[in-house]
Amino acid sequence: MSAAPGDELVFLPLGGSNEIGMNFNLYGYGPAHARKWIVVDLGVTFGDQTTPGVEIILPDPAFIEEHAGDILGIVLTHAHEDHIGAVPWLWERLKAPLYATPFTAFLLREKLREADLLDGPFDLTLITLTHSIPEPNGLAIRTPLGTVLHTGDWKIDPDPLLGPVTDQEAIRRLGDEGVLAMVCDSTNVFVDGEAGSEGTVRTVLRELIGQLKGKIAAACFASNVARMDSIIRAAEANDRRVCLVGRSMLRMAAAARSVGLLTGVQPFVSDTEAGYFPADKVLYLCTGSQGEPRAALARIADGTHPHVALGANDACLFSSRVIPGNEVPIRNLQNKLADRGVRLFTERDHPGLHVSGHPCRDELKRMYQWARPEIAVPTHGERRHLLEHANLARDMQVPQALAPRNGDMVRLAPGRAEVIDEVPAGRLYVDGGMVTPEHGEALRERRHAAYNGVLTVALALDRKGRIVSGPQVRALGMPGEEGYDLEEALDDLAGEAEAALKKLSSNDRDDDHAVEQALSRALKRAAFRIWDRRPAVEATVLRV
């Protein structure tokens, strides 16, 4: 392959470059009017209390959907939801071949295709990295205009326990060959030093479990199979059998075994069996480290789990980090466990009980020394992370560093790297099972109702606009208090509605829309007087 005149190599993040999560990266090659594309990762992020009812948030694929015929393939670097979770929702719109390694593929239930089958200007080679899930891959993307190293999520773990260590030789050789651009993980750019090794965690776990006498529950991310393995081996070393609690633990264990992991350990015991074991002979490996309300640990803390109960002398180990935004649910969960007398161990009070899967500053520096790119393109981070990462790259003598936002199309070659276009890069919300726009009406209405409540008013008018029945006013979410009865308020509001109707001209009274608007306005005004807020008003006029 060689570059034709007019060819450009561009990088375009549509997700992951304003947030940690929702990774969706495009690489384009060719002249502006005829580019071929590869997609690297297609992940989700999750809704929270600011998006009530929305559980999943997807990157908006509108831009690349228009060019779906020019997508050569979708490459999934590893199986975390923020890298693969949008495939079931968006693949139909892109319909390009999916490329993933076996563990990832098993979790996607998609047939594996080999990455080297890709046709077109992109030549892909996987580079083995270490992370907090099996089979984390970096990508060497060779093109006629140069090679891009797309790291995906990584760290440098000298003792990852499962799978090989980071293939630094491959990265060095790529550096010798010449790396045009490195698109790199920014998650821990504010953390000095190194993330630490899974091997250390295993040692810490074995020692800690050895000191505990009662029942033990341990929580970790189910996808962190090395961690599961460590907890299981630490339990076995202390003569405890392991019981998996929570559906995603069972699902991940199956995925791990499908690729030959989690072998050579004793069979798991079921939660019904485990109840008959002596307290110091069992360890429950649980989902729910983030305080998720329906997960195993939440039910144990609430005392509602059908088979697992913890109390005084028992212990709970959180071998996991706190995902930002989950602080309050985790705190509530821990208070409930403490209240049962359960001793709690977290990475905060027991260093080494968890390590991050993302590179800290010293690891980033080593990666830059190995790869020696011409251009640094930080991704996988919030604005703060990306900007700081670009600074770090400049300190490491990288000639060019830029921190594009989602939707910024960066020309990597030829010429100086720069943003040459901005394309739409919003989010889509999965709401009631439907894929809806980020700023759609439905969520806006629900949020408004959550803070302000709802009033409904219905009345029947004859053809001349005279009231035949009603108005009836109902309230949803409007407070009353001692001395101010809600029924009384609704009577007041019905009076206001009637008065508003009377003020209308007979023409307007013939117009359902005009009547509904007048009622709505009158009720909003009256509600503001009573409650100092403006509820949503749904007015219905029936003609008889």
Place this chain on the structure above:
Amino acid sequence: MSAAPGDELVFLPLGGSNEIGMNFNLYGYGPAHARKWIVVDLGVTFGDQTTPGVEIILPDPAFIEEHAGDILGIVLTHAHEDHIGAVPWLWERLKAPLYATPFTAFLLREKLREADLLDGPFDLTLITLTHSIPEPNGLAIRTPLGTVLHTGDWKIDPDPLLGPVTDQEAIRRLGDEGVLAMVCDSTNVFVDGEAGSEGTVRTVLRELIGQLKGKIAAACFASNVARMDSIIRAAEANDRRVCLVGRSMLRMAAAARSVGLLTGVQPFVSDTEAGYFPADKVLYLCTGSQGEPRAALARIADGTHPHVALGANDACLFSSRVIPGNEVPIRNLQNKLADRGVRLFTERDHPGLHVSGHPCRDELKRMYQWARPEIAVPTHGERRHLLEHANLARDMQVPQALAPRNGDMVRLAPGRAEVIDEVPAGRLYVDGGMVTPEHGEALRERRHAAYNGVLTVALALDRKGRIVSGPQVRALGMPGEEGYDLEEALDDLAGEAEAALKKLSSNDRDDDHAVEQALSRALKRAAFRIWDRRPAVEATVLRV
């Protein structure tokens, strides 16, 4: 005073003993049927996204309201909202005299009364402590059955900058005299060492500000007058004038000056003036360290502040902690500032830029060594904190330690300390300006609507239950998507409503309530089929 037979001394927390915040403590003295009470603190906590529309949360005073005639006084230890914020909402129900020191009283706009005017079995002495606000007071509560040391919020700051140091001599003397029980702050019981001194913060601030060239915004809690003072002096030492931005900064500055604080500094410049200063001659002291959306810093970050703009080469200092639950808004705020090129400095990356106002483990140990109580009663904390604090007290050789929940009435004397009663101790929500119960209908309905949406259906029936007009179905917060039009869904739903009506007996059709229930059930079922969720349904039958 001497104890009569049957006299008991009890402690009853109605707030602050399940959470950090909302402090509301009762001390009772006398026989069970005729106790006299003092109230120590009457604070609030704040609503969050789990309580949409609820801004303020109050402790439920129901128990003590019944005994309002037996309240000798309400003593406010210091002016933080979690200690005084419920006074405007609940004082009417208790109507007891308020006791506070001048700074606290100024902020309450209540007349100061001297604590030693209290009549009855309680003899109160204030003990000067250090905290993160002027005039933090501990209380020595002497009774015929013994003395209680109620610490309020405190730390041991050898160099508090404003106000005297912790009066350890007074505490030691009280210990010599004999302390029956100590009711003590648990906030930082999981933190080793000491909280650190305001004096250190001042030094760190002066040096950091000296290194910065552009405009500086600094954020702190406005009530932390010592911190304001430090920032102001650090600015002046570096030849910068100070501009206060945000209403609570101006309010707190006025309160501070009313008691002789914040003196000997240059006059503040207004935000309009400050815009004309060279960048390196001004420092903006701002509200909004918690990411509050309408505070000064949020408006600066959004670029919507009328007079203050920050950009590249400028800096923002967060001289404050992250209050749990505010992580996400603070992160969003910081990303927006970083995106403008503003350099950020927080306590995380610049140790000493903030210190806590609550005692860490070493300080707690010293307090136990000074006071030597018979009974330790941890308060001001979540369950985890209280339980750990009780352990720490036992390690410090305190003979008895118990961790009551809100509503647990603890007999401190005579006899062994124990919980002798449980009284209701819920929360009240200020909702639409009305004081409402915690588990009231209105909030429940709004939360349900937030996640599930609302459907309304109205129809007009004649006296025989035949449809004269409608049904009309409207939706609020129900999503549609490409290929599934919402109007189409509403037509479907109207059909379902009609079908449901037809299935009713003629008796039921005469009954508005029965019709409304049938419509509601039919629409919920249909909605579940379409959206996999159950909206609230408001059905209205009009008879013509």
